[in-house]
Amino acid sequence: MEQSLQTMNPKELEEAFTLFTEASRQLSNAYAELQRDVASLTEQLAVANGHLKKQYEEKAVLSRRLSLLLEKLPAGVLEVNSAGEIVSCNQRGFELLGAVALGSKWQNVLSDRLKLVESDVWQFGDVGESGYVRIEQVQVPEEGVELVLLHDVTTTIQMRAELERQGRLAAMGQMAAGLAHQLRTPLAAALLYTGHLQRPELRDEDRLKFAAKTNERLGRLEVLVQNMLQFVRGTPQQISTVNLVDVIHEAVSEVRSIYEPKGLRLTADVPQLFAMVAANHKELSGAIMNLLENACQASVVDGEVLCRLIGSDASWQLEVVDYGEGIAADVLPRLFEPFFTTKKGGTGLGLAIVRNMVKAYGGEVTVTSAPKMGSNFKICLPRLPDGTNVLEQD
Template sequence: MPITTQPMDQGRSELEQAFAMFTEASRQLTDSYAELQAQAQQLTEELAVANGELKRQYAEKAGLSERLVALLQALPAGVVELDVSRQVVALNAAAVRILGEQVIGQDWSVVLSERFESFESPGEWRLAGRPDCVLTLVENSLAASGGFIVLLHDVSEPYHMRQQLAKQQRLVEMGQMSAALAHQLRTPLSTAMLYSANLTREGLADADRQRFAGKALERMRVLEHLIQDMLRFVKGAAVAGLAPIAVNEVLDEVEQVIAPQAAMAGVVCEIGHLAADVMVSCDKQALSGALLNMLDNAIRACSPGQQVMLRPSLDHHVRICIEDNGCGMPETVRQRLFEPFFTTRGDGTGLGLAIVKQVIDAHDGHITVESRPGLGTSFVIELPLVDSVAIVNRNQARPIDQSN
């Protein structure tokens, strides 16, 4: 029986095909492994680079943080860190010196109430138990953490320097005022002494005696007026207290007093009124006196037949304009109008307009002046409208001693 080799050849062929497939699969696996090794090596190198960059950035940030901490500790201003609930969580060295470490963990509002005292300078605080220590507080929010940073700046030295400078300035002003007052008193006093000396002459006729006595009395009245103005100026224009007063009521009183004076001088004087019954917070006597003083000056600046007008108007405040078409004044005079003892009149004290400005300032008002030689002068006063709550608070907070 003949032997057939076909099945054996077919089996060998299938085995060879299987081996070839296995060989191809092995090659592919080897290639894939090599590729994975290459990718792993690349990733390792990239990771090393990234890790090195991170280390560099970390080192930079660590150095920056160290420098910031050193800078924070070296700052002369106190730095207080608050958390979201406004509790103290950290202090720098300056803040520790000011507040002490025991405030850490305390509520900031409690620290404020116990450690700080407000006083006359706005925005500045005294440290409790240390009246010579003056601080300013500035608070900033931290958007990222929701906390807050409070800066405590010690302004004790600038504050005391300002106080010393103000004291020196007051001494200078007092010296200038004393010199000006002595100059103002000398002339009428010398004249009064001269007339009084004439009264002792033997054989002086009664008519001459009465004339000299009248002249001396007139000079004495000038002295009295000067001293009264001086006292009013020193006392701050004697604003006794603010109360709601109708503007037209003040203007009526001013009109009654100034009309005869204007008529005697031959000057046309018109006092306007507001259409509405508007109220201002004022000391009626002081405000009327200030307006009368200005109107009297305006009349003196006019010749017979010229005109003086007071015109009130209303906007967000009361505006009172006093203008004349008299002689006017040069710019050099206008700039010094409100200086104490500055006057262009031989019989003036130089305190009238200084007192007027004090009165307007005491009423939280504002006064300006414009003038042109030969064309006249215009004063503008602006006064706030009445605020009864502010009046009560102000009168309680600023009592004025009138015992003198």
């Protein structure tokens, strides 16, 4: 080494030291710059950590608030994972569903603890302590979970039931008032005639006359009571397979014998075939007679009432048409309401009974009318295939 230094040119040695000094200076500058960068990054990192800490604290506060809010919500909230398992549930959810174990299958809980009572309303709890919930399911595809919301609608259902009960009570009161009003006149007349029958000096022919009048008034009372019971019942007592053609001829013949002597014409446009429907023969005949009588009473002298039957693949349509006074537009919407009548002395139950009965047969009754243009009542009933036999049922 010493030999190598002795043989090195002093100028080369000076240049080497100069290069070494320059490299040392550059290294020192680079180190100083690095220290400055490290200090700056340390400062920036401290600031970023401060922001992150602040954000974390804010999110922690928000999370606590959301957790408290979730626990205080009046609705139950369940989180269900992609496997259909309940992974979380708030306090209200546990109150509505009972002691549900996390990890349970939501569909099993739904089928075991809830009972569907309406399209979107489920009943929960034991008999006497039950309630009702409406279920809403919200998908969260980003997280692969589903949120199930249980809205407690027990109060709403109870209020609705109470309103329906009050409505029924009001209808019963109105019905009782209407029945009392309708019974009073024939009952008073029957009592009067019965009193005459008790007179010892009454002649036999007068006794028979008063007895007949008493029977007539009692028959009127029986009809009123039967109409009221039929309206309250709302459903036919015995349903069997009947031929609508026979029922129509029977009803037309009965009404024709009363109104044709008064100058009215009843025409039956009914094909000679089998028009089979599921109905009660007596009640259906009474309904058709009711429509025919209404049409006759609305017709003018020498007027015509038409009863016709039209068939389709799915139903039979019976039409009762008159060309009389027609029905005012403001009356049409109320025509089938119980106790609503435009007739003097009418009960307002005839058309209501017809509507309830036809509805019980799975059909519908409608009306179109215009003042001075007459009216058209239509009864539409489901068609039974020929040869169908419906067993009578109570």
